[in-house]
């Protein structure tokens with residue numbers, strides 16, 4: 001192995017040695033503890049340390065890194081104390097996630113480390129978002145001054161994921177200063193590279209994205225350090241991403257329990273000779289920088305330190321669950337963190353608001369909410385396909401780019417997953433973002449980032465995801481199975497997300513402003529069929545409607561329809577056409593969290609409940625509400641809770657079929673059934 005020290009001082013070289021040796025010795029100890037049954041799972045990075053350590057050394061301490069499961073060296077090089085890391089691995093309260101996450105699936109804001117989720121690839125787009133934040137903060141103008149980059153790791157297996165493609169392409173198109181670092185260790189669990197990809201070298205992929213790349217020896221710490229230092233300067237100066245492929249080898253099994261039988265022994269023999277720690281040690285001895293005694297002293301010192309730290313680690317108390325705390329920590333508390341704006345309470349039929357209003361269609365109310373939010377929140381970034389010059393598929397952001405500029409109103413490539421990951425990356429650096437899905441149906445392409453990353457990150461390690469996802473939703477417009485779905489229930493089922501779904505212009509504006517001001521991820525559903533068909537008075541001011549509060553639309557005492565979205569208007573039309581029935585209507589407005597208090601009041605007022613939604617029946621939110629009423633309001637009921645929902649089929653295209661599909665076609669039948677019970 002050829003080590004070139006360039007202009008590194010002896011002190012620096014020794015510092016590098018200590019940083020490299022430390023994770024190796026920790027791992028050796030962990031493997032021992034594993035065999036003794038004192039720790040559980042372990043993903044080993046033995047043989048690959050030069051990459052994690054070299055990369056971390058090459059970055060400034062406040063530049064975000066997105067490591068993976070073999071990158072202990074990132075955590076140790078950012079000086080995280082072993083006892084606390086050990087508490088993390090043991091799942092204790094004093095660990096970095098208080099026992100909520102395993103092994104290296106955690107991040108830490110102070111150390112600028114973003115924790116991975118098991119799915120690997122999602123880390124890459126988060127790095128895009130952080131780099132975008134650096135770019136927007138203009139922190140990248142001069143090398144060595146305020147310039148910053150982000151760095152994301154991937155294994156060679158991870159490069160086959162769609163997330164790899166989306167993240168690299170986005171970084172290329174947006175000229176983001178990100179380093180994508182592939183640790184090519186030859187195997188993804190048991191899968192060798194020739195079953196993973198066909199190109200000769202993974203770095204060749206850079207060309208396809210129009211970016212630069214380089215392949216290096218990942219076992220040579222000086223080569224890793226020097227390359228990344230240079231690439232970092234390039235990314236800052238040119239404001240571009242860069243792909244680095246580090247060749248290395250995994251000297252142990254995928255994880256300890258999986259063993260190594262599926263890997264030919266001769267590979268271990270070859271790579272043993274390239275061990276990053278031993279080779280660097282030999283170099284330091286040969287160059288006269290460290291002698292045998294000094295190495296021995298360092299190793300002994302580390303051994304003692306490990307024992308001391310483990311003593312503290314083992315003394316950690318057993319985790320005592322506190323259910324209330326667990327539930328509370330799913331969402332960041334909104335008290336005190338929100339932008340100041342007045343709250344409009346129109347939840348009662350009798351409400352009166354002194355605010356000056358003007359008449360707006362639902363679509364205009366959404367536009368006004370976004371517009372005022374852009375004025376009030378200078379850190380708000382809008383992202384979506386065709387939202388800039390074109391104004392979005394529904395023209396909601398028309399004119400925004402002229403007023404707020406291309407930096408804040410961003411057209412995106414066709415890559416929902418990367419954009420949602422980037423939105424999370426922006427949160428890491430204190431930005432808010434609104435991501436527009438062109439149609440709610442397309443959210444499936446970014447589903448993983450939403451339900452596994454955005455929704456869970458706060459609970460896992462205390463980082464919020466300050467993102468609103470706008471979802472143009474619903475049918476009734478003859479658009480067929482993939483432009484008409486009601487998919488809100490998918491998200492209601494995911495702890496960590498808030499789900500709002502206004503039905504009127506006044507609520508659409510107030511709820512969108514509230515969603516943007518909320519530091520948690522919010523799914524904001526807006527029904528396409530209501531955009532231009534529903535108008536109403538909307539306060540001109542900047543105001544919020546409280547998330548989690550239903551609206552009592554209509555007073556009645558025979559039957560209450562609990563509903564939301566377009567179905568509120570179906571219910572109102574039905575009630576107007578049937579004055580012979582005293583119909584009460586509750587518009588939920590927020591589906592997560594549900595307003596149980598108002599639901600109970602509706603039961604109290606009528607004793608007969610029909611839950612009406614456009615979503616299909618099975619697994620729809622109606623089932624959840626019915627179960628809750630049954631459990632908590634049984635004594636108030638005069639009849640079983642009934643549901644009126646759309647047919648359990650995909651949304652059909654032809655108007656006749658779609659009308660038959662929609663819940664509205666069965667509303668009369670269900671009301672009659674409930675009334676005659």
Ligand SMILES: Cc1ncc(C[n+]2csc(CCOP(=O)(O)OP(=O)(O)O)c2C)c(N)n1
Nearest residue numbers: 070118119120155156157158185187188189
């Ligand atoms: C989306 C997804 N599919 C499958 C897995 C299971 N899995 C965990 S690690 C791994 C191999 C990853 O290989 P690579 O990206 O090369 O990284 P390495 O483990 O070699 O460091 C697999 C298949 C996963 N975590 N996520």
